Amino acid sequence: MATEILMPALSPTMEEGKLARWLVKEGDEIAAGDIIAEIETDKATMEIEAIEDGKLAKVLIAEGAEGVKVNTPIAIVLEDGEELDDTAAPEPAAAPTEPEPVAAPIEAPVSAPVVKAAIEGSKIFGDTAMVEVTVREALRDAMAEEMRRDEGVFVMGEEVAEYQGAYKVTQGLLAEFGEKRVIDTPITEHGFAGIAVGAAFAGLKPVVEFMTWNFAMQAIDHIINSAAKTLYMSGGQMSSSIVFRGPNGAASRVGAQHSQDYSSWYAQVPGLKVVAPYSAADAKGLLKAAIRDPNPIIFLEHEMVYGQSFEIPDVDDLIVPIGKAAIVRQGRDVTLVSFSRGMQLANEAAIILAEQGIDAEVIDLRTLRPLDMETVLTSVRKTNRIVTVEEAWPIASIGSEICSRVTCEAFDYLDAPPTKVNCKDVPMPYAANLEKLALPNVDDVVSAVKSVCYRDKA
Amino acid sequence: MIEFTPERELEAYREMLKIRRFEEKAGQLYGMGFIGGFCHLYIGQEAVVVGMQMSIDKGDQVITTYRDHGHMLACGMDPKGVMAELTGRRGGYSKGKGGSMHMFSLEKNFYGGHGIVGASAPLGSGLAFANKYRGNDRVCLTYFGDGAANQGQVYESFNMAKLWDLPVIYVIENNKYGMGTSIERSSATTDFSNRGASFDIKGEQVDGMDVRAVKEAGDKAVKRAREGGGPYILEMLTYRYRGHSMSDPAKYRTREEVQKVRQDSDPIEQVKKRIIADGIASADELKAIDKEMKAIAANAAEFAQADPEPDAAELYTDILR
Numbered sequence A: 001m002a003t004e005i006l007m008p009a010l011s012p013t014m015e016e017g018k019l020a021r022w023l024v025k026e027g028d029e030i031a032a033g034d035i036i037a038e039i040e041t042d043k044a045t046m047e048i049e050a051i052e053d054g055k056l057a058k059v060l061i062a063e064g065a066e067g068v069k070v071n072t073p074i075a076i077v078l079e080d081g082e083e084l085d086d087t088a089a090p091e092p093a094a095a096p097t098e099p100e101p102v103a104a105p106i107e108a109p110v111s112a113p114v115v116k117a118a119i120e121g122s123k124i125f126g127d128t129a130m131v132e133v134t135v136r137e138a139l140r141d142a143m144a145e146e147m148r149r150d151e152g153v154f155v156m157g158e159e160v161a162e163y164q165g166a167y168k169v170t171q172g173l174l175a176e177f178g179e180k181r182v183i184d185t186p187i188t189e190h191g192f193a194g195i196a197v198g199a200a201f202a203g204l205k206p207v208v209e210f211m212t213w214n215f216a217m218q219a220i221d222h223i224i225n226s227a228a229k230t231l232y233m234s235g236g237q238m239s240s241s242i243v244f245r246g247p248n249g250a251a252s253r254v255g256a257q258h259s260q261d262y263s264s265w266y267a268q269v270p271g272l273k274v275v276a277p278y279s280a281a282d283a284k285g286l287l288k289a290a291i292r293d294p295n296p297i298i299f300l301e302h303e304m305v306y307g308q309s310f311e312i313p314d315v316d317d318l319i320v321p322i323g324k325a326a327i328v329r330q331g332r333d334v335t336l337v338s339f340s341r342g343m344q345l346a347n348e349a350a351i352i353l354a355e356q357g358i359d360a361e362v363i364d365l366r367t368l369r370p371l372d373m374e375t376v377l378t379s380v381r382k383t384n385r386i387v388t389v390e391e392a393w394p395i396a397s398i399g400s401e402i403c404s405r406v407t408c409e410a411f412d413y414l415d416a417p418p419t420k421v422n423c424k425d426v427p428m429p430y431a432a433n434l435e436k437l438a439l440p441n442v443d444d445v446v447s448a449v450k451s452v453c454y455r456d457k458a
Numbered sequence B: 001m002i003e004f005t006p007e008r009e010l011e012a013y014r015e016m017l018k019i020r021r022f023e024e025k026a027g028q029l030y031g032m033g034f035i036g037g038f039c040h041l042y043i044g045q046e047a048v049v050v051g052m053q054m055s056i057d058k059g060d061q062v063i064t065t066y067r068d069h070g071h072m073l074a075c076g077m078d079p080k081g082v083m084a085e086l087t088g089r090r091g092g093y094s095k096g097k098g099g100s101m102h103m104f105s106l107e108k109n110f111y112g113g114h115g116i117v118g119a120s121a122p123l124g125s126g127l128a129f130a131n132k133y134r135g136n137d138r139v140c141l142t143y144f145g146d147g148a149a150n151q152g153q154v155y156e157s158f159n160m161a162k163l164w165d166l167p168v169i170y171v172i173e174n175n176k177y178g179m180g181t182s183i184e185r186s187s188a189t190t191d192f193s194n195r196g197a198s199f200d201i202k203g204e205q206v207d208g209m210d211v212r213a214v215k216e217a218g219d220k221a222v223k224r225a226r227e228g229g230g231p232y233i234l235e236m237l238t239y240r241y242r243g244h245s246m247s248d249p250a251k252y253r254t255r256e257e258v259q260k261v262r263q264d265s266d267p268i269e270q271v272k273k274r275i276i277a278d279g280i281a282s283a284d285e286l287k288a289i290d291k292e293m294k295a296i297a298a299n300a301a302e303f304a305q306a307d308p309e310p311d312a313a314e315l316y317t318d319i320l321r
């Protein structure tokens, strides 16, 4: 029976990839376990293995083809003694019998024009020439630039050196800076976080990567008790200039223990600064600022944004100040406040709302502690309405804090109750349909805005 | 080395092959997009859980990490329910809400399925604590990896387990790598059986590719713990053939290294060779068993694809009782 080999999904977030190389050719006998092709994703080159014995009868996708969607047939394999019959369609290898929302491809990435519009609207960077980079590259470049600038800066964490980072954010750093400054740790978060804080007490400048922030729960005691509180407890003698960074929030289908958003946990702690960028320019400029900052910084990234490209200004030393929000879109009717991946929802919602005659002002907080309330309040005094957007749980969230402060500090300006959009108040479920229901989406934002604008749902 | 009866040899063959065929199927379903997120396959390590399972009785507990499919099948959990959890469907062991890394079956005394590296060590010690507290003679098999063996909570557990003589067996599955890091690069000492030394917990290294060696060591450790001898460490020397998870390009080791283990010490091939050599079954009879195991995996996959997703209302259930 002829079977089709389908383009495999090789990671939780993969939708398409490049068929980099065929290692077998038409007519070759292949055995289960043989490597037959190499596929490049945005993160890595992966080998794919044959699942059954047989003969490679036909290559359907030539090597070098880019953007091959997951599940596209890439070759036909015949069992012993079979011949390829061109007229009969081969039986697809258990053709995904899924009209339903099964295997729903992981969140379509936001289309490039949206990102561009959001950045251009901000006019943050004036007329500077722009280059396109991914958030992943921007973060790496920020670390590399600061390491060149300051001998005391080093990077440590699980798989950051030889493996080039579990999410490939530290790619190339080992080659340039060597193993003294790019350090693979054992899986011992509490221990290496403490060691990093100790090194920072002695004046070094550690950049600690947590594979994801979920695993920093092992280390949270040192982050808060040792890093955040020491300056105060020592009467100003001693502090730690340290950055804790890594992906925060929900990736895709990784379940409750791997999908938590810690924004408000850390934003609650005096003695920390908390940064959560969305765009590549902010990721780079804020990470550079964080590394130079004399305080402990929590730097929250987002895995689903790592591969996204943005235009960033082509300057030598891009620094974005910590503690300043950005108005990425000017508007009169309502203020949309978000950060990190929530910005994707806010930006998309703003475009949809504009088509319906609602002119939203979109603010990217960028820093969660200290919060730039001035920018938020100024906007609310103009629009008289506010909706906050974030992926975290609703109770005691960043949105809760902003809504409370807007209520206290701009009460007389409000024409509607401040409103929050969050994920549902449940642990993150694994099932595709439930995960989708748990996470906030663009429709949630659009309808929240309509409700504060007292517009009927369309 | 203990000798297996012909029935034992065949049982070992079936059970290990069941896991392997199941895992191969899971890998295929992942490639087709039916399974999402992380999916850690157990291929290569089958002798460990199959041998240990032969050493315990009904009522003993098992707890492990996210690399848990093999443990669940060995505990007698239904392959359909496991596969349906992998695809996130309502017939899965956690109704589709847990996924590959988080699955449980109270009925089979399988306590998970834990995504956080190191977490199984104190949790398993706690299950053993409950056994001692109740005064029953149950033991808890507490599995974790070589990478996990460096987590601080493992040593906190060791201390209390010895202090309180808890009936726990720490089964350290040393497959040589924690993600992309070899034990030599992560660990100051790589004899994990010796890691209880400062707490006076004895241990031994076991050929985890030979199911008989696993059972022999398991029998001794279980008997000891059951009779009040306290904790014990079994370091299983094993190997995973596939990447850490489906998305691991596995550039940290050579193809040859993997190939060599497969050729020289594959746990299933070892049993197969003995069965043929001792005339316990013919090659054709073993083929028939293989076919049966493939059918179990295929049925599980079919169920896991056809079973509906959980009802939307499940989003809000099981948060508190």
Ligand SMILES: Cc1ncc(C[n+]2csc(CCOP(=O)(O)OP(=O)(O)O)c2C)c(N)n1
Binding pocket: A158, A187, A189, A211, A215, A218, B067, B115, B116, B117, B118, B144, B145, B146, B147, B148, B149, B173, B175, B177, B178, B179, B244
């Ligand atoms: C506390 C924590 N840190 C990091 C991770 C990410 N992670 C998952 S598995 C793994 C490697 C564990 O290796 P090992 O204990 O040897 O088990 P194996 O995967 O080899 O079975 C890592 C680093 C995690 N899940 N939990």
Ligand SMILES: [Mg+2]
Binding pocket: B145, B146, B147, B173, B174, B175, B176, B177, B178, B179
């Ligand atoms: Mg390991």
